[in-house]
Amino acid sequence: MPAALATPSPTRWRDTKRYAWLLSGAFPGLAWLNVWHADRSGHVAWLWVMPVVMYTVIPLLDWLLGEDRSNPPESQVAALEADRWYLAVLVLFVPLQFGLTVHGAWLAVHGGLGLLGLMGLVLTVGGINGVAINTAHELGHKHAAWERWLSRVVLAPVAYGHFFVEHNRGHHRRVATPEDPASARLGESFWAFLPRTVLGSLRSAWQLERQRLAGRGHGPWHWRNECLQAWAMTVVLYTGLVAWLGWAVLPFLLVQAAYGAQLLEVVNYIEHYGLLRRQGADGRYERCAPEHSWNSNHRMSNLFLYHLQRHSDHHAHPARRYQALRHFEQAPQLPSGYAGLLLVAYVPPLWFRLMDPRVKAHYGGELGRANVQPGARERLAAAWRAERL
Template identity: 85%
Template sequence: MPATLSAPAPAPAPTRWRDAKRYAWLLSGLFPGLAWLNVWQAGRSGDAFWLWLLPGVMYTLIPLLDTLLGEDRSNPPEALVPALEADRWYLVVLLVFVPLQFGLTLHGAWLAVHGGLGWVGLAGLVVTVGGINGIAINTAHELGHKHAAWERWLSRLVLAPVAYGHFFVEHNRGHHRRVATPEDPASARLGESFWAFLPRTMWGSLHSAWQLERDRLTGRGHGPWHWRNQCLQAWAMTALLYAGLVAWLGWAVLPFLLVQAFYGAQLLEVVNYIEHYGLLRQRGPDGRYERCAPEHSWNSNHRMSNLFLYHLQRHSDHHAHPARRYQALRHFEEAPQLPSGYAGLLLVAYVPPLWFRLMDRRVMAHYGGELGRANVQEGKRGRLEKWWGKGRER
C-alpha cells in the first residue's frame, strides 16, 4: 500500500550532480554473465571448482566487501530524480541481465545432462544456475512494478526459469497491501524460524496469487481458468520453457530444472524473511492498519550488496513508491537498519539460534521492549515474553 514518508527536507536544486554508482550498477546486469563464464570453464575443464565460485561470491566475498566498503546513505537530489529515472542507461543495465540469465540456464541444463558431472559438480551447477535464477526474481521485481506493459510482461518471462510466475501477482497486489501484518505470507514473525516461514510463505503466496486473480476475473465476468489469468500466463511460460528443454535434452533434465528452481525460490524467500522480520503495522481506532511507513521494513545501505540487488535493500522507499526506479530509491533515517547487507545474513537466517540471537534484540530495541507492538509468531509468545521481560530488567 502506498505511504507518505517523511522524506529529508528538500535542499536547493544543485547545478551539477553525478551518480557515483552509475557504471557500478553493471555488477547487477552482468552478474549472470560472470556465472555463465564459470559454467563454460567447468564444461571445458571438467573441474567442479568453477561451479562453486558463485556461492563463494554470494555467501563470502560480497559480505566481506560490504564490511570493507561500508555504507552509502547518500540520496539523489529530489529535484533531479525525474531526469535520473528517465535516463535509459539504468534500464539498459536492467535488460542486460535477461539474455545472460537465459543463456546460463540453457547452458546449465545441457551441462547437467551431458557434462558428465559427479554429485559435487551437479550440486555446484544447481546453486550456480538456481542462484542466478533466484536473483533474477529481483530483476523481475524491478520490472514488474513499472507501468509499461512490455516491462511487466518481461517480468513474467524472467520468472519462468525459476517457476515462480505467481510472484508477479502476489507481490504487487498482495504483499504490498498486507506487508508487516500477520495476514501477509511474505512477512516473517518474531520468533518464527526460516524453516517454519518457508512452507508458510510458499503456499500462502501461491494461494493468495490464485485468489487475487480469481477475484479480479470474477469482477470481469470470467472464471479463474480464463486465458487472461496472469498466474496461468506466467506458469505457461515455465511449462513451455521446461517442455522445450525436455524435448531437446530428454527427461533427464527435468530433475535439474526442478531442483534449481526450488533453490532459486528459497533464495527469494530468505530475503523476504529478512526484509520485514518481526515488524508490525499498528491498527488505528477504526481497526484498520496504519499506512506502511519506513519503520515497517528492515533496511541496509551496504554498498556492494545494494549494487548487486538494484537497491532492493532500500526497502522502505520501495514500499512507499513501488514504481520508483532503483537508481532513485532513498535512505530514511527512521527506517530500522540491518547489521549487514542481505548477502551477509543469508546463512545466518538458515540457523535459527544465530538469527534469533542477532535479530530479536533489534526488534526489541525498535519497539522499546513492547512485545505487543511486534508481529509475533503464535506459540512463541510465552517464551518471548519471558525473554523480553528479562531484557527490560537488565
C-alpha cells in the same frame, strides 16, 4: 512524507554508481563465464565460484566498503528515472540469465559432472535464477506493459510466476501485518516461515486472480489468468529443454528452481522480520512507512541487487526506479547486507540472537507493537520482562 537523509546540493551532483550498476545487470554473465570454464576445462571447481562469491565475497566486501547513505537530490530524480541507461542495465540481465540457464541445463545432462559438480551447477544456475526474481520484481512494478510482461518471462526458469501477482497486489497491500504470508513474525524461524510463505503466497495469488476475473465475468481457469499465463511460460521453457535434452534434464530444472525460490523467500524473511503496522479501531492498518521494512545501505550487495535493500522507499513508492531509491533515517537498519544474512537466517538460534534485540530496540521493549509468532509470544514476553529486571 517522512524525511529522507539530507542530500547534497544538486548543482554539481552526478550518480557515482552509474556504471557500477552493471554488477547487477551482468551478474548472470559472470556466473555464465564460470559455467563456460567448467565446460571447457572439465574442472567442476568453477561451478562453486558463484556460491562462494554470494555467501562470502560479497559479505566481506560489504564489511570492507561500508555503507552508502547518500540520496539523489529530489530535483534530479525525474531525470535520473528517465535515463534509459539504467533500464538497459536492467534488461541486460534477461538474455544472460536465459543463456546461463540453457547452458547449465545442457551441462547437467552431457557434462559428466558427478555429484559435486551437479551441486555446484544447481547453486550457480539456481542462485542466479533466484536473484532473477529481484529483476522481475523491479520490472513488475513499472507501468509499461512490456516491462511487466518481461517480468513474467524472467520468472519462468524458477517456476515462480505467481510472484508477479501476489507481490504486487497482495504483499504490498498486507505487508508488515499478520495476514501477509511474506512478512516474517518475531520468533518465527525461517524453516517455519518457508512453508507458510510458499503455500500462503500461492493461495493468495490464485485468489487475487479468481476475484479479478470474476469481476469481469470469467472463471479462474480463463486464459487471462495471470498465474496461468506465467506458469505456461515455465511449461513452455521446460518442455523445450526436455524435448532437446531428454527427461534427464527435468530433475536439474526442478531442483535449481526450488533453490532459487527459497533464495527469494529467505530475503522475504529478512525484509520485514518482526515489524508490524498498527491497526486502527476501524480495523484498517496504518499506511506503510519506512519503519515497516528492514533496510541496508551496504554498498556491494546493493549494487548486485538493484537497490533492493532500500526496501522502505520501495514500499512507499513501488513505481520508483531502483537508481532513485532513497535512504530514510527512521527505517530500522540491518547489521549487514542481505548476502551476509542468508546463512544466519538458516540457523534459527543465530538469527534470533542477532535480530530479536534489534526488533526489541526498534519498539522500545513493547512486545505488543511487534508482529509476533503466536506460539512464541509467551516465551518472548517472559524473556523481555527478565531483561528489564
